[in-house]
Amino acid sequence: MKQDLNLSALRTEWFGNVRRDLLAGLVVALALIPEAIAFSIIAGVDPKVGLYASFCIAVVTAFFGGRPGMISAATGAMALLMVSLVKDHGLQYLLAATVLTGVIQILAGLFKLGDLMRFVSRSVVIGFVNALAILIFMAQLPEFKGQGWPMYAMVAAGLTIIYVLPRFTRAVPSPLVCIVVLTAFAMVSGLPFRTVGDMGELPSNLPAFFLPDVPFNWETLRIILPYSIPLAVVGLLESLMTSTIVDDLTDTPSAKNRECSGQGLANIVAGCFGGMAGCAMIGQSVINVKSGGRGRFSTFVAGVALLILIVVLGKWVKQIPMAALVAVMIMVSIGTFNWASFRNFAVYPASSSIVMVATVLVVVFTHNLALGVGVGVLLSALFFAHKVSRFVAVESALSPKGEERTYTVRGQLFFVTAGRFGDAFDFREVVEKVRIDVGPAHFWDLSAINALDRVVLKFRREGTAVEITGMNAASQTLVTRLAKHDKPGALDNLGGH
């Protein structure tokens, strides 16, 4: 039965939308060429490394990814992480790091780490996306250095074509027109523009299988592991975020853990065919969905068409002026940035905005998206702990005859609230009996139990009988395991932790 459903689902995922998937895949392939080249240049490798990577990753994720219709290829987020590895150790170590990244991602998929995405809050995601856009934009700035006004003019003309042309026709990709027009202009005018050909070698044939040429020893592992771990983390983060975006846009579900393994396999294949590590691309996936791509076929077409175009058109691709690529990348960064976040400063709670801004700042200053997300997640957790801690209250009532006081404790008791809980009791009042009703409360950790201990034992030392009522089962287990007040000899070792 399950098998039947899988087979039919597979057919829908691949061939449910063939014609539009084909067209969307072609649009994406055309948009991928400048990006793959630009990201190779960011990473400091030949354009062919990014192009081979984009081909391998797109094709492998088409088969093994968890999100049909999502585009994965060589990306800026990943390229930024490998700059110093390439500079210090060269391409072969990058390829080895790419394979190791894939292995780590497959393990993440097997251990279902994709589920951890739920700890990454909405604010962190927006921060990540904005930081990514800023980094892509900043990576374009060195291209202007020492180029003079013709470069600025070319980029401005390129951006004009990209944004104005769609007002007249939606049938041709305007970034492609921008590239064609600027290339033609550069060739005809004969001005000395820097071109893609100046940036390194372009592919002239299909990628070939070879293992990275590095010694297989601990020394190599020591070099590549510090790169592979952040690469794996960032790759999975961006892929899972993108798959959520595509889920929302297309109103269809995806398999998150399968996506992790799919990305891993794609990176292993890329590394073995001379490509750099990559992941899902937010911008390209949006372009794909916008162009009507929904199925796995669109991703597959994007990869294959990219390679065919680049091998066939290599001679022309070499002539593309860098200005055209820069214009396209500026469009990508503008499209990726979440512009609503400026407006939302006024609307969102301050804590959300702080998390978002902190994520952006950490990323922009360290150029490490993984670190930024880590800080964002940590801050979100602290803010959450703080918010929850505000919902702790201790109320008390004296019995009519004045010999018994009942304290009612509400809320979540854990390390943040333990101190406030302890201070809420009046130890100077003389009563025969104190009843502590913890029905509406929950004890979460050692600090909370410790605070309860201290309250109970302190009352006892004053000669007051203490009764605790209404404790829920989960809290009770913790008390049985950790508390001192309910064990014999409790009065002797009341510590002041």
Added chain:
Amino acid sequence: MPIILACTDGSSYAPSVYDHSAWAARRLGARVHVLHLLDAHRESPALMDYTGTIGLNAQANLMQELVETEQALGRAAQSKGRIVLTAARQRLETAGLTDIVADQKHGSLLEGIAEFEGEADLVVLGKRGEAAAVDPHHLGGNLERVIRSCHHPVLVTPLTFEPIERMLIAFDGGPSARKAIEFAVASPLLKGIDCHLLTTGRVDDDARWFLGEAAEKLRVAGIDATTHAHGGDPESVIAESVETIGAQLLVMGAYGHSRIRQFIVGSTTTTMVRTCPVPVLLFR
């Protein structure tokens, strides 16, 4: 009370689905549950834009655009669905039924069947669906998956309803064919219909013995079955027999073989349902 699940999509096969449901409901004293599914087909989008650009707030804008177009399509589909269900109710009421439930659900036919099939005793489906006019030789894309997913008998209807006076039970001795015999014995649905029992494929002593056993079972239940044993290619023998006997209903077990075998040699069930001009009652 037994329940008949009548799946409709408002296509040219829908009236026949209602007629067959009405026939079965009268025989079983059942309630008819008409189900219309709003399958949004998210795998093929309503929006296309080949500009390849992503402008300011690309994602948010695209989301809004998609929601707006799909909302319009969804509303249109809903009102079409209401018309389909009203037509279904009218036709069933004209056929003299009173106990009718009609509703719409979001999702694919397969999901709808999975949700409601549990409480139904018989599922009625058209041979082909909305795409019938486009691709007349291909079996309704959903049909095979639905039949495979059903635990109850499925009645697959042709374009028109003919009064059913004679039926042919294609009997291969397999578990699903035995189920068909048990159903014929126990259920009032097939009572009083002139019954012919056919075995085909490789007709050996075993096959004859099984055939005799099945006929005996039917006879005990008061159904006199004429038995036929014709060796040969099951598809063509069954099709020919339906014609020569003049049966208005074919009863058979469905998908006795594995998916792999079916992939290689094809499925008798799918061929029969596709080519047979009479309704087919299938058992899994």
